[in-house]
Amino acid sequence: MSASFDATVEILKALGEPTRLRLVMLLSGHDLTVSDLTSILGQSQPRISRHLKLLVESGVVLRHQEGAWAYFRRSDDPLVATLTDALLAGVTDEDGRLAGDREKLEDVRRERAERAALYFSRNAEQWDRIRSLHVPDAEVEAALLSSLGEESVEAMLDVGTGTGRLLELLAPRSERALGIDASREMLSIARAKLDASGLSRATVRQGDAYRLPVPRGSFALVTLHQVLHYLDDPAAAVREAAGALGPGGRLAIVDFAPHRLEELRAEHAHLRLGFSEEALGAYVQAAGLCVESIRALPLQGRRADALTVLILVARRPRATPFLDPAPRPVEAA
Template identity: 45%
Template sequence: MEPLLTQLRASAEPTRLRLLALCARGAFCVSEFCAILGQSQPRLSRHLKLLVEAGLLERLPEGANAYFQLADEAGLARALLARLPEDDATIAADRRAAARIAAERARVASESFRAHGADWDEMRALGLPAPAIEAALVRLMPKRVARAVDIGTGTGKLLDVLAPRADAVLGLDASREMLALARARLAERNLANASVRLADMYRLPLPDAGFDLATLQMVLHYADDPVAALAEAARVLKPDGLLVVIDLAPHERGDLLRGLAHRWPGFDDAAIAGWMGEAGCAPLPPVEVAGPLAVRLWPARRMAAAAAMLPETTLQF
């Protein structure tokens, strides 16, 4: 009874209810909450601390900042928010301010990328047929999954595809600028079941066997150690969970190695199958999508025996 009472007490305050309503639509940091709600940082920090301690919000450190989003166990908060009237003037004003914050995030992130000469949308830069690739991924997926994770999510474009087919979807990336763009995308599309966080693909801040689906799209060709990246992706999959690697087939485009810092000139089926096997996954037949550069989707199932041998972990999601 006490945890429920704690959550009820934490929710029963106007500012904290507004914070919960905002976090139901995306992740924000304290300075952004200050701009949206027009309240001081110390005051909002105290409110956020209470909500985190009650298990209603999750705090995600990211460099000097920390972002806050609804916790997985925040069913009570979702039930309360569902009872808020859609035409509530305060909540509507908060949402308009949050939309402006999301737009500013995207602008700043885009300017940062342009200033450094990086093209953050690699699929578009290479002229690859993104709709055909996404359709091929959907055909490989079950109709519905509980939890999905996109490793190296970049601007979060693949989350648009995964979110309608998952109860919860998480995008991970090692670039704060990419995550700023991804958060703006999620806010614009109101993907309430999707979130992003900072993470290294070689050390995912996730528990073992917590996901039904893991994807790595146009990520592996940047990896110094593809075997380690695949092993970490497999670790977070449940037994029989689906791992899908989407990347370039072997090519002779040396300009990609020089200009886009690719570490690998594409991958062949044998190499991917061998690495999947080392990671404890059973490879399934690959799918090829034609284009200026051939793209392949390599699916695999997490083997139950391999997953059962995983050591226990204390990491939280």
């Protein structure tokens, strides 16, 4: 990998201070807030914020906002990753300071896991009710993996990531995985699960399915797993997801076939009572994609309230130039 001399110097200058180097070590594979970092390093909030500002300005660290909170993480830029990994691999911990940082980081991760467990316990009953209406999640996941095949994925995006389950499932197949969700509670759960799984290549961000906070045409795989039935304009969400795909990229949609369970609308905020294969096919074709496969997974038995899960995979043609299906003005940074 080649890089400009000036860019390399700026990165090394940013790392050339004890606190900033410790921060980058903590942020390599974890999303952390200023509050998290002040707790771990035992330094004041203004001091930590000042160091983070310098790291962000140098491009070593990325900052993203979630409501009133800001999260920080080491940049995945190849130059930054190569230089920082090389430096961190050779650092020795003579005074145990770095070991202390790691122990306090584990405390932060444990607190996240406890908050996630509490949220799960409060909502487990309603989630279990919906799961009982369709084939087991393991079967859905196996069918999704089968539909996607063995094709390698450089970068994947999971829209409406929820608890981050698809990131856990698919991140090992990709070089970079990003989950987007509007709910801070769900993002907290997803972060706890990714921490527990050790998936440092996967991260999550707050965002809107209708206006994804990602560069256009930058992903090889985008997933919409049980998302569309919550949306008032699923066609617009599919167009936006398609806009994140590069040439040859694939979109995978998992959702319910048409049903008549009004309770899901009344009690679980489902705005759409499923989608036909024709409707999903029309959505992706209108977004400039070609349907590759559609699979139906019915629940076996005679339950009148049983749900059928549909899995659709579509691809952006490689032979045609990338066209943004939902162009929009460029916003100032």
